Amino acid sequence: MSTVEPPKAFEDVVLFHLPDVTDPGAFTSHTPLGSLGLDSMGMIALMASLENAFDFTFPEEDVTTAAFYSADSLWSVVSRLIRHDG
Amino acid sequence: MSSQARMAEALNATLHDMFAAHRRLVLLGEDIADPSGGAFGVTRGLSTRYPDRVLSTPISEGGIVGVAGGLALCGDQVIVEVMFGDFLTLCVDPIVNFISKSVSMYGRRNPMRVVVRCPVGGNRGYGPTHSQSLQKHLLGVPHLRLYELSQLHDPRAAYEEVFSAGEPAVFFEDKILYTRPVLRQERVDDVFRVSPVDPAGNWMRVRPGGAGAPQRLVIAPGGLVPRTLKAMRDALHDKGIVSELLVPLRLFPLDLDPVLPMLAQAPEVIVAEDSVAGGGWGSDLARLAYERLWGRLRAPIRLLQPPCEVIPAAMHLERALLIQDATIYASLTEAPSMGELVVPTLNANDDSYVLLEWLVPDGSEVSAGDSVATIETSKAVTDLVVEESGRLSWLLPPGSVLHPGDVVGRVTTTAAAAVGDAGPSPAAAARRERPAGGEQASPAVGADAPGGRIQLSAHQRAVARAVSRSHATIPAAFVLVKVSATAVRHYLNTISESAQASIGLPEVVVKTVAGRREAFPDLFATLYEENLTLERFDHADIGVTVDVGHGLYVPVIRAAENRSVHEIATELMRLRVRAARGTMLESDLGAAALTLSLHTDLGVVTAQPIVYPGQICALSLGATQQELRLTADQQVETHEFFYLGLTYDHRVVNGRQAARFLTVLRDDLESVSAAEKGSS
Numbered sequence: 001m002s003t004v005e006p007p008k009a010f011e012d013v014v015l016f017h018l019p020d021v022t023d024p025g026a027f028t029s030h031t032p033l034g035s036l037g038l039d040s041m042g043m044i045a046l047m048a049s050l051e052n053a054f055d056f057t058f059p060e061e062d063v064t065t066a067a068f069y070s071a072d073s074l075w076s077v078v079s080r081l082i083r084h085d086g
Numbered sequence: 087m088s089s090q091a092r093m094a095e096a097l098n099a100t101l102h103d104m105f106a107a108h109r110r111l112v113l114l115g116e117d118i119a120d121p122s123g124g125a126f127g128v129t130r131g132l133s134t135r136y137p138d139r140v141l142s143t144p145i146s147e148g149g150i151v152g153v154a155g156g157l158a159l160c161g162d163q164v165i166v167e168v169m170f171g172d173f174l175t176l177c178v179d180p181i182v183n184f185i186s187k188s189v190s191m192y193g194r195r196n197p198m199r200v201v202v203r204c205p206v207g208g209n210r211g212y213g214p215t216h217s218q219s220l221q222k223h224l225l226g227v228p229h230l231r232l233y234e235l236s237q238l239h240d241p242r243a244a245y246e247e248v249f250s251a252g253e254p255a256v257f258f259e260d261k262i263l264y265t266r267p268v269l270r271q272e273r274v275d276d277v278f279r280v281s282p283v284d285p286a287g288n289w290m291r292v293r294p295g296g297a298g299a300p301q302r303l304v305i306a307p308g309g310l311v312p313r314t315l316k317a318m319r320d321a322l323h324d325k326g327i328v329s330e331l332l333v334p335l336r337l338f339p340l341d342l343d344p345v346l347p348m349l350a351q352a353p354e355v356i357v358a359e360d361s362v363a364g365g366g367w368g369s370d371l372a373r374l375a376y377e378r379l380w381g382r383l384r385a386p387i388r389l390l391q392p393p394c395e396v397i398p399a400a401m402h403l404e405r406a407l408l409i410q411d412a413t414i415y416a417s418l419t420e421a422p423s424m425g426e427l428v429v430p431t432l433n434a435n436d437d438s439y440v441l442l443e444w445l446v447p448d449g450s451e452v453s454a455g456d457s458v459a460t461i462e463t464s465k466a467v468t469d470l471v472v473e474e475s476g477r478l479s480w481l482l483p484p485g486s487v488l489h490p491g492d493v494v495g496r497v498t499t500t501a502a503a504a505v506g507d508a509g510p511s512p513a514a515a516a517r518r519e520r521p522a523g524g525e526q527a528s529p530a531v532g533a534d535a536p537g538g539r540i541q542l543s544a545h546q547r548a549v550a551r552a553v554s555r556s557h558a559t560i561p562a563a564f565v566l567v568k569v570s571a572t573a574v575r576h577y578l579n580t581i582s583e584s585a586q587a588s589i590g591l592p593e594v595v596v597k598t599v600a601g602r603r604e605a606f607p608d609l610f611a612t613l614y615e616e617n618l619t620l621e622r623f624d625h626a627d628i629g630v631t632v633d634v635g636h637g638l639y640v641p642v643i644r645a646a647e648n649r650s651v652h653e654i655a656t657e658l659m660r661l662r663v664r665a666a667r668g669t670m671l672e673s674d675l676g677a678a679a680l681t682l683s684l685h686t687d688l689g690v691v692t693a694q695p696i697v698y699p700g701q702i703c704a705l706s707l708g709a710t711q712q713e714l715r716l717t718a719d720q721q722v723e724t725h726e727f728f729y730l731g732l733t734y735d736h737r738v739v740n741g742r743q744a745a746r747f748l749t750v751l752r753d754d755l756e757s758v759s760a761a762e763k764g765s766s
Contacts, residue, residue, distance in 0.1 A: 019688065034588045035579060039686060040655075043588065044634050044662045063663045065587035065655045073586065 006075040013053050014071050017046040029071040043068045050074075056081050093237060094264035097128045100242045101165070105136050108163050108249070113140045114150050115167030115203075125169045126205060126264050147176040154200045155185040163199040163249055170216045171206035171258060174224070182227050185254045189229040197252025198229070201245060207260040207309050207360055208408045213399040219309070219360035221258055221367055225338050231255040232338040236308025237269040238280055238290035239335040247336070258337075260309025260360070269311075277319055283332065284344035291348075293330040294322055302329035302418050303352035305345075305371065307337055310358050310409065317414035325419050337367055342374050349375055350382045356417055358390040358409060366391060381492055384426055390417060425474040425497035427481075429461065431490040432672050436463045440548060441486045441494060445469075448480040452497060459495070461488065464548035466639060466670040472497050545637045556696040559615065563736045564694045567748045570756050571710050571726035580760040585652050591728070592630065592684055593655040595707055598754045599682065600626035600646035606747050609703050610679035613738060620702075620738065629678030629698070630658060634666040640681060640698070641665070641674040680704060692729040703734040703744070705751075730755075 006029070020037030021027050027036070038046065046068070047058055058081065067077045105111055113132060115124065119142040123130025133140040143150045147168050154164040168174055174181075181202065189198050208217035224232060231253055233244040241257075248255040274280050274292060283289035292315065293300065302321075306314050314331050321327040330352075332345050342349075349355055355375070357368035372387040390409055398404050432439060442460040452458055457469035458478055472478065476497040488494060542550065556562075574594055582589045603610045603626040611620040625645035632639045641661040643654055664670045681704040683695035688709055695704040708729040715725045730751060734744045 032579070032582055032588065034582050034590060038588065040590050040592060040658060040662060041634065041686070043659065044666050047663070048666065058663070060660060060663050060667075060669075063659055065589055065652070065659055066585070068588040068659075069582065069586050 004079065006071070006079070009053055010050075010075060010078065011071065013049050014046065014074065017042050017049065027071075029075070032070055033068055033074070038068065046074075050078055054078065054082050091268045092264065093235065093266050093268060094126060094128055096268050097235070097241055097259070097264075098123075098130055098132075100240075100245070101129060101132060102135070103242060104165075104245055105132060105139065110161065111139060111163045111165065112154075112157055113165045113167070114143050114154055116143060116145055116150075116169050118142055118167050124167055126261060128203075128259075128264070129167060147173045148180060151177040151180040151200075151202060152184065154202075155180050155188065155198070158185065158198045158200045158254070159188060159196070161197075164201070165245075166200065166202045168202060168204040170212075171204035171220055172215050172218045174202070174204055174220055174256070177202065178223075181224070181230065181254070181256070186227050186230040189253055195252070198254045199249045199252060200254040201248055202254075202256045204256065204258060205261040205264075206258045207262060208397050208404055209262060209410075211399075211401040211404065214396045217397045217404065219258070219260075219362075221307070221337060221359070222361040222365055224256055225365075225367060225370060229253045230338075231336060233257045233336050234307040234309060234334075235259040235263055236290070236333050236335060237263060237266055237311055238292065238333050239287065239308065240270065243287065244335055258307075258309070262312065263309065266312055274315070277322065278315060283348075284341075288335050288341065289344050290333050290335075291330060292318075292333070294318075294328060297322075297328045300328045300330040300352060302327065302354050302356060303332065303348060304329060304356045304358060304414065304418075305332045305334075305368075306358040307360075307367070308333055308335070309360055310414075313409065313411040314358065314414050316411040317418055320411070320415050321418040327418055329418055340367075340371060340374065342371070342378065346375075346378055350379050350384075352384065354385045354388065355383070356388045356390060356414075358414060360409060361391065363391040363394045384493075385496070388417060390414065425472065425476060426493045427458070427470060427472060427478075427495035427497065429470070429488045429490055429492045429494060432461065432463050432466075432468060432675075436548065436552065437489065438548075438551070439463050439488045441482055441484055441488055442467060443484045444480060446478060448478070450478055452476065452478045462545050462548055463672070463675070464545075464552045466672055466675050467545070467668065468672045470494070543637070549638055552699060553696055555699045559699065560697045561736045562697050562733050563741060563744070564731060564733050565741065565744045565748055566692055566729055566731045567745075567752045569728055569730050569752045571728055573756050573758050575726060577758045577760055581651060584760070587652060587655065589651060589655045591710065592682065592686070592707060593651050593658055594758065595705070595730070595751075595755070596628050596630065596643055596646050596654050596658075596682060597649070597651045598751055598758070599680075599705065600628060600643075600649075601754065602747070602750060603647060603679070605750070606743075608738060608743075609734070609747060611702050611738075612677070612700050613702055613735060618737065623679035625679070627677065627679045629681035629701075630661070631681065631683045631695075632658075632662050632665040634662060639665045639670050639675070640678065641670065642676050642678045682707060685709070692731050694731060695733050697733050697735055701735075702738050703732055706731040706733070 015021060015024055018036040018038055047063055051057055062077050067074055118124045118129040119133035150166055154166045157164050185198050185200050188196050206219045233255055235241060244257060272279055277294050278292050279295040280290055280292045283291050304314050311333060318329045321329060357371055359366055359368045368389045375387060392408050395407060440462045442462045444459050446452060446458050452472050453475045454473055457471050459470040460467050461470055474497050479496045482494045578589055607622045608620060610626060611622045613620055626647045628643045628646045629640040632641060643657055646654060661674055680701055681698055683704055683706045685693040685706055686709045690709045692708040693706050695706045697704050710726050710728045713725050714722050717723050730748060732744050732748050
């Protein structure tokens with residue numbers, strides 16, 4: 001993957017939307033977000049939070065179940081969009 | 087009657103026939119006796135044959151009509167010829183205050199068989215006092231009927247109608263017609279065909295033979311037939327414009343019923359009359375048509391009348407004032423084409439919508455394809471697009487409640503707009519200025535209303551109507567099952583990992599429900615209230631509630647039985663994004679076979695959804711919860727479960743059937759496995 005490492009801010013935003021993560025230290029970027037309590041509504045809320053935090057807009061076609069599979073998959077999409085928008 | 091016969095001859099023959107048939111018929115008038123036989127020769131020969139019943143009178147129109155009234159009171163039938171219709175004004179007192187009233191004012195029905203004939207109309211150079219068309223002044227007198235001579239009608243029908251009804255009448259005869267041919271055969275000429283509209287033949291219709299639907303419908307009394315037919319012929323020849331003419335024999339009381347369907351279908355209706363502007367027969371006809379056809383007329387009715395001026399003595403000035411064939415030709419050919427902006431049927435659940443806002447000002451130029459207004463349904467906001475270029479007129483203000491088929495605006499095609507590549511229209515500009523991603527869907531609470539109250543948003547008002555209708559019309563019952571989440575959890579983990587995608591419980595429930603449509607077809611159906619009939623869906627089109635804080639939407643997953651869980655998840659994700667962005671399309675919504683209502687917020691045990699009007703049932707999915715339970719070997723374990731509820735229309739579904747549907751779904755969900763459902 002050609003993406004740079006996600007910034008701390010990204011991880012903070014994602015963690016905020018994971019109700020089942022009690023120990024942030026145990027969170028890994030490849031853990032399925034669904035297993036950490038992120039449901040479909042949570043994905044839309046996370047999408048909005050990321051757009052606010054990084055000042056970009058998700059095109060509809062990039063908001064996919066694959067993108068929200070893990071923090072890694074999400075960052076690969078977000079980082080590409082930030083580069084485009086920025 | 088030969089088609090070569092002239093109208094004066096036809097009228098004369100009619101009067102001779104009437105005299106032969108009615109032994110108590112009397113004719114009074116100035117100079118009606120032979121040898122003159124009336125100013126236009128219509129009564130020629132009558133005084134010779136019936137000298138005791140055809141009497142020339144002194145020049146006193148009021149006196150003549152008064153005598154006619156006296157004779158009618160004694161049981162005679164009377165025809166009066168007033169030499170020029172302009173002098174009808176002298177007869178108004180006996181007609182209005184004596185003859186017409188006498189029909190009923192003595193406490194019993196008193197037949198008054200009087201017909202006042204009068205030549206009317208201009209274009210003969212007779213000046214201000216011998217050219218008028220005063221029909222409008224006698225409209226709406228109780229018991230007084232008004233007829234107008236026409237080449238298309240048998241005049242005897244008017245006389246016989248009057249004499250059998252026992253009500254007096256005025257028979258207006260455009261003097262131009264006397265030398266015109268009778269047109270009562272089907273073929274008027276090489277172009278036009280004539281046919282009766284109603285069995286009585288009161289309405290006659292003239293149209294080009296073999297032509298399709300008309301672009302213009304002209305309604306005119308008989309005096310305008312020659313001018314109208316010439317205009318219609320020229321418009322057809324020059325511009326290919328197909329028009330039809332409707333002519334009534336009786337002007338008042340006006341019976342529009344037989345012609346209403348033609349008015350409703352015509353792209354444009356033109357009503358012409360010779361009485362000068364300011365009230366009149368055409369105005370009254372238009373009012374009746376608006377009352378009967380409001381929302382169905384395809385364009386405003388156009389009235390053609392001379393301006394409210396004295397008819398000039400100079401013939402060229404008279405021609406300029408009165409309606410000519412060129413006047414009618416102009417309105418047939420240059421009439422603006424009015425495009426209607428009609429409210430389409432946007433979904434199956436709503437019978438009304440709200441006109442949220444106009445995107446362009448009233449009267450502005452728009453181009454075909456422009457979005458000009460937004461309409462809110464109970465579920466979405468959609469754009470209304472114009473199909474032609476021109477000038478847009480608002481017909482309804484923002485906030486109006488709309489029904490499918492309503493006309494909210496009109497686009498008038500103008501020369502400028504038709505050429506119009508001068509630049510982007512205001513509508514296009516307005517569209518570009520809307521925020522990227524479109525307007526945000528309305529929140530539930532809108533603008534401040536007067537008096538410190540808060541007005542619900544249009545979207546929420548639409549939701550309110552659907553909810554109220556559900557509660558008011560659907561006797562609903564509710565049943566609930568508890569479902570173990572163990573198998574589903576395992577299944578979700580497996581397919582999410584295999585697809586490298588985040589797939590959740592709602593999409594599995596959608597897929598599971600869809601898989602049971604064939605076993606429970608009556609639950610996937612539309613109910614028609616009026617006769618309690620069901621129409622089953624051919625596919626499991628499942629509505630799923632989506633509320634991401636901008637109002638409730640119920641988009642539909644179409645044919646969910648043919649989609650994988652992963653595909654359903656992808657589709658739901660797309661719809662949620664659209665709900666959040668306010669970009670939901672009507673095509674995303676549409677009719678659902680049933681609805682899955684999601685209540686998966688943490689800690690929500692269950693919720694009882696409404697049944698959307700038209701549907702049979704709604705499922706509700708609560709949040710996943712944990713409990714401690716004893717295993718078979720008496721060990722305590724943590725166990726996940728959720729509740730699945732079903733609200734159902736108790737008229738269609740019985741409790742046992744509802745419970746069976748839910749328990750089957752529960753068993754499916756508790757035994758779901760990746761091998762069975764597949765993930766891609």
